[in-house]
Amino acid sequence: MMKFKSPPVNSLSLDFLTEFSISLEKLENDRACRGVIITSAIPKIFSSGLDITEMCGKSVEHYAEFWRAVQEMWLRLYGSNMVTVAAVNGASPAGGCLIALSCDYRIMAENPKFSIGLNEAQLGIVAPFWFKDTFVNVVGQRIAERALQLGSLYPAPEALKLGLVDELVPEEKLLEKASAVMAQWLALPDHARQITKSMMRKAVLDRLVAHREEDIKYFINFISKESIQKSLRMYMEMLKKKKS
Ligand SMILES: CCCCCCCC/C=C\C=C\CC(=O)SCCNC(=O)CCNC(=O)[C@H](O)C(C)(C)COP(=O)(O)OP(=O)(O)OC[C@H]1O[C@@H](n2cnc3c(N)ncnc32)[C@H](O)[C@@H]1OP(=O)(O)O
Numbered sequence: 001m002m003k004f005k006s007p008p009v010n011s012l013s014l015d016f017l018t019e020f021s022i023s024l025e026k027l028e029n030d031r032a033c034r035g036v037i038i039t040s041a042i043p044k045i046f047s048s049g050l051d052i053t054e055m056c057g058k059s060v061e062h063y064a065e066f067w068r069a070v071q072e073m074w075l076r077l078y079g080s081n082m083v084t085v086a087a088v089n090g091a092s093p094a095g096g097c098l099i100a101l102s103c104d105y106r107i108m109a110e111n112p113k114f115s116i117g118l119n120e121a122q123l124g125i126v127a128p129f130w131f132k133d134t135f136v137n138v139v140g141q142r143i144a145e146r147a148l149q150l151g152s153l154y155p156a157p158e159a160l161k162l163g164l165v166d167e168l169v170p171e172e173k174l175l176e177k178a179s180a181v182m183a184q185w186l187a188l189p190d191h192a193r194q195i196t197k198s199m200m201r202k203a204v205l206d207r208l209v210a211h212r213e214e215d216i217k218y219f220i221n222f223i224s225k226e227s228i229q230k231s232l233r234m235y236m237e238m239l240k241k242k243k244s
Pocket residue numbers: 008009011045047048049050051052053091093094095096119120123125126127128218219222223236239240242243
């Protein structure tokens with residue numbers, strides 16, 4: 001089991017992403033490890049998504065390093081040979097949602113206050129093509145088109161209806177259920193399951209691998225625009241004001 005613990009809200013900073021990727025690599029190379037349950041140690045928060053401060057007022061070199069780390073995390077998780085189960089025990093916007101979507105199975109706590117989705121459009125930014133591809137592979141084209149254009153965050157019951165998560169359980173039963181699902185998936189021979197998983201995900205993974213440097217350039221170009229920087233600053237201010 002991997003438990004995110006980066007207070008206050010498990011934002012995906014460069015350090016967090018690097019550590020996450022290294023941990024995934026270690027587990028991947030450990031023949032005794034056939035599956036991983038991903039959850040959070042922070043109450044009410046799975047992950048608040050990419051750390052916005054990493055994308056504000058930084059150098060081009062920093063943006064490149066950060067984006068490469070985001071790509072690396074996704075390539076490792078989405079392309080993992082292990083069985084991956086997300087036990088979503090709190091809010092899961094944007095990059096947090098991407099992590100859940102990249103797993104093989106998603107179980108969410110049945111709390112309508114917890115929401116999940118790719119809300120990038122609400123921040124005035126665009127979900128990259130591989131976030132979009134991952135989303136489409138889970139919920140299908142029509143639901144993804146609407147959800148991404150509106151940048152919708154869905155409360156747990158709605159997320160279940162759309163197929164964004166596979167099931168809801170009472171919060172106290174989340175890890176028990178995740179373990180049961182893991183046991184069910186691990187009962188199959190690894191080889192057949194791994195080849196099938198790879199067959200289903202290969203096209204989407206290959207697309208980023210083939211365009212990785214181009215994608216970094218797009219990101220830098222996009223995030224460096226003054227209008228985008230302004231949107232992100234205003235969003236951060238709004239988050240801070242919400243408290244007071
Ligand atoms: C042409 C094509 C080009 C393509 C280019 C591609 C470009 C793509 C670029 C970017 C993609 C980004 C994807 C993302 O993941 S962006 C992040 C989106 N995340 C969010 O919108 C979530 C924002 N946060 C929240 O909604 C809440 O914080 C929540 C997670 C629900 C928790 O709420 P609560 O418990 O009430 O906590 P607070 O809101 O008070 O937050 C506590 C402190 O944490 C700070 N915070 C929150 N989220 C983030 C974040 N994502 N990054 C950095 N910091 C964050 C918040 O400001 C509080 O700070 P402080 O205590 O100092 O006030």
